[in-house]
Amino acid sequence: MRVVLGVGGGIAAYKAAELVRALEKRGHQVQVVMTAAAQQFVQPLTFAALSGQKVITGLFAGATSSEDTLSSAVEHIGVAQDYDVLVVAPATADLLAKFANGIADDFLTTLYLAFTGPVVLAPAMNSNMWNHAATQRNLSVLRERGHSFADPEDGWLACGTTGPGRLAEPDRIAELVGRFAQTKHDLEGEHILITAGPTQEPLDPVRYITNRSSGKMGYALANAAVARGALVTLVSGPVSLPVPLGVTAIHVRTAVEMRDAVMSCLEDSSIIIKAAAVADYYLSAVPHRKMKKTAARLPLELDPTPDILAEVGQKKGGRMLIGFAAETDHLIDEARRKMVTKNCDMVVANLVGQEGTGFEADLNEVTILTRAGETIHAGPAEKSEIAERILDQILRLRLTLRAIGETA
Numbered sequence: 001m002r003v004v005l006g007v008g009g010g011i012a013a014y015k016a017a018e019l020v021r022a023l024e025k026r027g028h029q030v031q032v033v034m035t036a037a038a039q040q041f042v043q044p045l046t047f048a049a050l051s052g053q054k055v056i057t058g059l060f061a062g063a064t065s066s067e068d069t070l071s072s073a074v075e076h077i078g079v080a081q082d083y084d085v086l087v088v089a090p091a092t093a094d095l096l097a098k099f100a101n102g103i104a105d106d107f108l109t110t111l112y113l114a115f116t117g118p119v120v121l122a123p124a125m126n127s128n129m130w131n132h133a134a135t136q137r138n139l140s141v142l143r144e145r146g147h148s149f150a151d152p153e154d155g156w157l158a159c160g161t162t163g164p165g166r167l168a169e170p171d172r173i174a175e176l177v178g179r180f181a182q183t184k185h186d187l188e189g190e191h192i193l194i195t196a197g198p199t200q201e202p203l204d205p206v207r208y209i210t211n212r213s214s215g216k217m218g219y220a221l222a223n224a225a226v227a228r229g230a231l232v233t234l235v236s237g238p239v240s241l242p243v244p245l246g247v248t249a250i251h252v253r254t255a256v257e258m259r260d261a262v263m264s265c266l267e268d269s270s271i272i273i274k275a276a277a278v279a280d281y282y283l284s285a286v287p288h289r290k291m292k293k294t295a296a297r298l299p300l301e302l303d304p305t306p307d308i309l310a311e312v313g314q315k316k317g318g319r320m321l322i323g324f325a326a327e328t329d330h331l332i333d334e335a336r337r338k339m340v341t342k343n344c345d346m347v348v349a350n351l352v353g354q355e356g357t358g359f360e361a362d363l364n365e366v367t368i369l370t371r372a373g374e375t376i377h378a379g380p381a382e383k384s385e386i387a388e389r390i391l392d393q394i395l396r397l398r399l400t401l402r403a404i405g406e407t408a
């Protein structure tokens with residue numbers, strides 16, 4: 001794949017050199033573009049030596065120190081047409097602001113406007129710059145535009161503080177870029193909302209009820225969907241998994257929080273996959289103080305949590321809704337009942353309570369039931385493989401429903 005790497009003027013510019021190596025190791029051809037500020041941090045010669053290509057350092061021939069780099073007067077248009085992916089690392093606060101607002105005052109920002117392929121942004125900056133309302137607004141504009149993000153990591157920053165802002169590891173950025181080399185881009189244009197993990201329902205300030213869901217199935221789905229070109233929002237309960245690169249995550253704790261997050265994203269979604277194991281009951285009036293142990297029994301009166309799947313089923317309109325049914329008994333009957341009562345287009349049923357597959361495991365075995373009356377068995381296989389099969393079936397079902405005149 002042909003990758004154009006834009007290097008911004010941040011302290012992490014030197015790490016872009018490692019990124020060139022990581023991209024080349026994966027077989028990609030890299031053309032480096034440096035902003036004027038980037039050249040204050042690293043010499044173009046470093047990138048030229050690593051990439052084996054002249055580095056583009058300016059928009060106008062003669063305007064920069066490397067005036068011989070431009071092979072045509074409209075090189076930015078040529079590069080925009082010739083390359084498959086544009087990755088910007090480090091994407092400084094300044095570059096994010098220019099991209100968000102369409103400012104084109106140097107080669108990289110002009111190339112960005114002329115480029116029609118996938119864009120991967122790896123921001124890096126001081127935590128206060130990252131958290132600033134202006135940067136956050138620019139980020140949401142760029143995420144909305146469908147760009148993929150290698151979000152910065154938490155850690156020690158060059159400015160001597162700690163917090164979010166450190167450039168993602170070059171290998172992780174290269175992995176994200178590599179996804180665009182995938183031949184299957186059949187989910188481009190889709191905005192998929194995925195829920196994952198358990199919920200925690202507090203009993204007092206220190207105790208809660210939860211379940212054994214690890215979130216692995218939902219995270220595998222998010223990972224597979226983003227690799228196939230979808231814009232993915234992941235509403236996740238408390239799990240110990242890293243958010244897949246390129247996925248926008250909303251972290252929640254309780255069923256009520258999950259319901260609110262799902263409803264706020266519903267309008268923008270074309271497909272909703274509810275893989276989370278949401279608690280069925282919760283304590284509606286949580287005491288403010290820790291309950292004391294006494295010799296007496298502890299009666300607990302729990303209320304049903306909001307039925308998120310049913311509410312989405314009522315409000316989904318033309319969107320596709322996929323539910324999960326995790327059962328220990330009468331799996332298929334329960335899954336069919338769920339499909340009808342919750343107005344789902346597909347239910348992925350998995351037997352839980354057995355060793356090796358289901359909750360917490362890396363493998364899964366599922367039965368996929370569709371509104372068109374199909375029953376498809378998948379697994380036992382890695383959850384990443386099961387995720388691909390589920391996405392295949394979602395696309396296939398949509399074609400079937402359209403063919404039989406049902407709009408989904």
Ligand SMILES: Cc1cc2nc3c(=O)[nH]c(=O)nc-3n(C[C@H](O)[C@H](O)[C@H](O)COP(=O)(O)O)c2cc1C
Pocket residue numbers: 007008009010011012035036037038090091092093094095124125126129
């Ligand atoms: C020593 C130093 C380090 C800097 N590091 C960063 C940084 O990590 N991230 C950032 O957004 N800006 C950083 N800046 C500010 C940018 O260099 C400045 O906003 C510049 O205009 C960005 O240019 P660009 O649009 O070419 O990236 C730094 C500035 C200096 C002097």
